[in-house]
Amino acid sequence: MTARQRRDVHSLPGTWPPLLRAYALAIGVMAELPPEDPRSLAYQAAVHGTDAIGKADGYLNECQHSSWYFIPWHRWYLYYFERMVRAVLREIPEVPADVADEWALPYWNYGKPGGETLRPEFAAPELWDGRPNPLHNETRNAGVNELTVVVAPQVRVPLPGVLDRPFSAPQTSIPTFGGPATGWNHGDEPSPQVAGGLEGTPHNGIHQYVGGDMMDFARAGFDPVFWLHHCNIDRYWEVRGHATDPLGWDGVAFGFRDADGSAQQVTADGCVDTVGQLEYAYDDVTRPEAATEGLRIREGRLEVFAEIAEFEIPPEVVGQSDGLRLDGAPIGTDVPLGRVSRLFAAARAGGTVPRHVYLMVNDIRWDADPGRDYGVYLQERTSSADDSRLAGVISFFGTRRGVDDHELSYSFDITDIVRALRETGDWDPDRVPLTFRPLDGSPVDQPTAPVQVGSVSVVYQ
């Protein structure tokens, strides 16, 4: 058996290519199946999340976020979804058998020129023959289905350095590629819930861009573009490579139902080899280019994080701001900086100069979809936006809606920005000025719901 190819959806030739026709037909059938049927779209969406607690089927409400299981769990999730689609396609007479057998999820590469909007087949209300289009989802943000709003450049690809960060870290303040080392985490782990680098950008940012169902844990799987988005997120694991995948994360088994309804138990280390273990491959695993000049400047000054040894040196919060409220306009705040502790110095044999500096945006809360991403800039509010000082992006997918006290935190590596500011004499050792700016490309014609940020911390390591 050769590996099936997962291809960039925007690279498929023509209008309604066979792969998308098949996907649309499959989604149409899956949407009509009863929710207790594992092949139904309702069941598949509920595997990710459902508002009903304590369902009898133990394979629902399982998605992993703010955790090193975020990437492997979603890889397995896509794997079984793909098998469901193939099983459904085999029962649709108008789908050729070879198309059904070889069908593989395409991915939506919004980081590639031409991919900054949905592919038109996902936005069209009708299929090629005038039937309602199952790939269309009318809950999406204004401008997304019209293909008039493009994905903000800052959220199209992982932020500078994220692909080279450690996959995971024992301390939540250390920025990672895949998320902090946690137990099984469907929002059940003790706070703070800190998104991994890939989960933050582009993952959360694209959920935010598409909006509607895509902003809800329990509804995201109903939008057919969700699966293509996650396929692209999954692809970034292959782009990064597996040389430094975590050890010791196989103690947790994930449960899924296969297309025949059988129960399957799988682990994170059972999906690291897409070809050997899962029989698929991506057609393109080249490193993405940053979409703005400022982000390219950041990429040019990054250093590789020497991970394992660095974990022995614990990070320390040295400054923290009060809370702030984001309401759609740029807003500035200061983080006053203090001194490191004696323990910090002792752990470094007397050294007090940090090797790494991180910025944490803590306890972000909201009651309604804020409708846009915010860039966090190490700049005064009066300065014009400069992406070479963009610490990171905060987006608002990433926690279960409907759960009290939902919250999310982000951690960004700002070492290179601080170093550049020091070199130009612009670093103030007593305070870090920050500005939160809504990003261009957000669907700004929609009303803005307020966001509460608990605090912003500067962390030395």
Next chain:
Amino acid sequence: VTALAATARTSRLSATFASHAMRHPEWPVLVLAAAAWIAIIVRAPGGPAVDWLLMTSAMMMPIAGRRIRSVVLACEPPVRVLAGATTLAGFLVAWMLAGAVVVGATAALPALTFGANPLGFVAVWWLAALWQLTPARARALERCHRVRMARRRRARQWLPGLDYGRWCVAACGPAMAAMAVTDTPLLVMAGMTVALVAERSAFRPRRVTRVIALAMPAWALTAAVLTMLGVGGPGHATH
């Protein structure tokens, strides 16, 4: 050379200790919990309020340790100790308020040990087990997991600690009350502590929740059999 090597060794040890101390600021809380266990085991003198304080310190502080770690790690050096201490204090205040209710109920109600009141004994454990399975308890457990911090005055975490304690009482209070009013043996207390800590850190907490809910009536049944066989039971073994 020997002196230099010794200095280097001391420096390495000191760095290792500092590193561990930074990563695990919850250790003092665990030491306090251990001290509470020792006081219970040696039957330190005290009234019902002291007994309740020792019991909650021994059984609930291991759970609170993770929370206190999160709070301390999120604070700057000058406010860390006070932030951790006030969180713990708020947490304990919530448990002592719950304790006032339990102690009052114990005084007002007839004895609920198996030997004195078998029906009451079984009813208490069944009620605690039923509470374990309710959605309200699941919600309390979820809230108990979340860290809310006073961000403006970071050194003063009384109220978030009290709020945390409130949800912890809602989640585990009935089980603790059942143990307190039925004069539970140390071994069962220790088992319950392990189970409740496991529930907080389990891969699938709901499964542990169900196991605990099953264990409670099982314990009531075991106590009945032991008492009837005359080999002990909660009416005989006291702490």
